[in-house]
Amino acid sequence: MSKCDLEIVLDHPDRPYKPGEKLSGFVGVTVNTDCKCNGLTIASQWRTHGSGNNRSGPNHPTTLFEGEWKAGEQHVHPFELTVPNGPLTYHGQYLNVDWYLTARADIPWALDPKAKTEFVLVDDPSVPALDHGPLQKTGATSASGVASGAVAAIMLGVFAFAGVFMCVGFGSAFHGDWVSAIPFAIVPVLFAGVALFVLSRFLRNVLASRRLGEVEFTVGPDHVRGGDTLNVRLRMTPRTEVKLDAVRARLHAQERCTSGSGTNSHTYTHSVWDETVHLRGPGTLKAGVPIEITGQVQMPPNPAPSFAASDEYLHWKVEVILDAAGWLDWTRAWELAVRP
Numbered sequence: 165m166s167k168c169d170l171e172i173v174l175d176h177p178d179r180p181y182k183p184g185e186k187l188s189g190f191v192g193v194t195v196n197t198d199c200k201c202n203g204l205t206i207a208s209q210w211r212t213h214g215s216g217n218n219r220s221g222p223n224h225p226t227t228l229f230e231g232e233w234k235a236g237e238q239h240v241h242p243f244e245l246t247v248p249n250g251p252l253t254y255h256g257q258y259l260n261v262d263w264y265l266t267a268r269a270d271i272p273w274a275l276d277p278k279a280k281t282e283f284v285l286v287d288d289p290s291v292p293a294l295d296h297g298p299l300q301k302t303g304a305t306s307a308s309g310v311a312s313g314a315v316a317a318i319m320l321g322v323f324a325f326a327g328v329f330m331c332v333g334f335g336s337a338f339h340g341d342w343v344s345a346i347p348f349a350i351v352p353v354l355f356a357g358v359a360l361f362v363l364s365r366f367l368r369n370v371l372a373s374r375r376l377g378e379v380e381f382t383v384g385p386d387h388v389r390g391g392d393t394l395n396v397r398l399r400m401t402p403r404t405e406v407k408l409d410a411v412r413a414r415l416h417a418q419e420r421c422t423s424g425s426g427t428n429s430h431t432y433t434h435s436v437w438d439e440t441v442h443l444r445g446p447g448t449l450k451a452g453v454p455i456e457i458t459g460q461v462q463m464p465p466n467p468a469p470s471f472a473a474s475d476e477y478l479h480w481k482v483e484v485i486l487d488a489a490g491w492l493d494w495t496r497a498w499e500l501a502v503r504p
Contacts, residue, residue, distance in 0.1 A: 170279035216421025250295035
């Protein structure tokens, strides 16, 4: 039996709370044996649970009591906390974000008694800034340029050299019997495949820009609510004549949760929203003539809130694709901070 038992009682246990509101109630203490309490504290904290590695937010405890307790006593310690500005409570396919109040009694030389209760945090449109998690970012998320091309070129060179080196090594080991060495060539082929993937990943926009020129891409606003209109704009001056098949903007939301780590990790994804808007149909862009392509994307009426923490995300992105006929597509994404 623990030296004392704790209970959290909220003044309004059945209603949701908004950022900045007061969260009040009391911690009830039933003392089982004489003991000293070095600190009875209470704190609010968000935690994730679901398919990914569970994460939690900062914990800033408030001390309610310090002193001696006698067996048989019952105590009531009231509290009043300010509700944080997020992240909002969310229950999805693979990701869940919940808020908890935790009371803890620091009892020397004994297990610390604890009590926990949940509360729901919902949005308040009057609050200008909402916390979407420690890793939430907005703006362009897929860069193109010389730096990306240099990284790709270096990695391609390293992997290609490793692949050739291993092929030569296996050939020498089999004394020129290349047929027998074929099964061992799988590893060099994998190296080459990784190199090609890296090359396509980092150089696609660089190569596309050889014809399209430098593309200026913006989406605004990047902090949005349900029903808001997003303005998409692209500006460029093509270096050569370019035939476009289409220009599309894709509004996409996805849960992405990773469990485990290293080779034992597994990632779960679930599409929350996926809609594509055509900004421009087929046409020809003239060399040296500046062009601006604009359009609008409508947010759904009640979107899931953005969230970003280590291993667990709910991303909202606008991805723009310039589909050039007979040439590499140019694509870039813009991450949004979305609230209901």
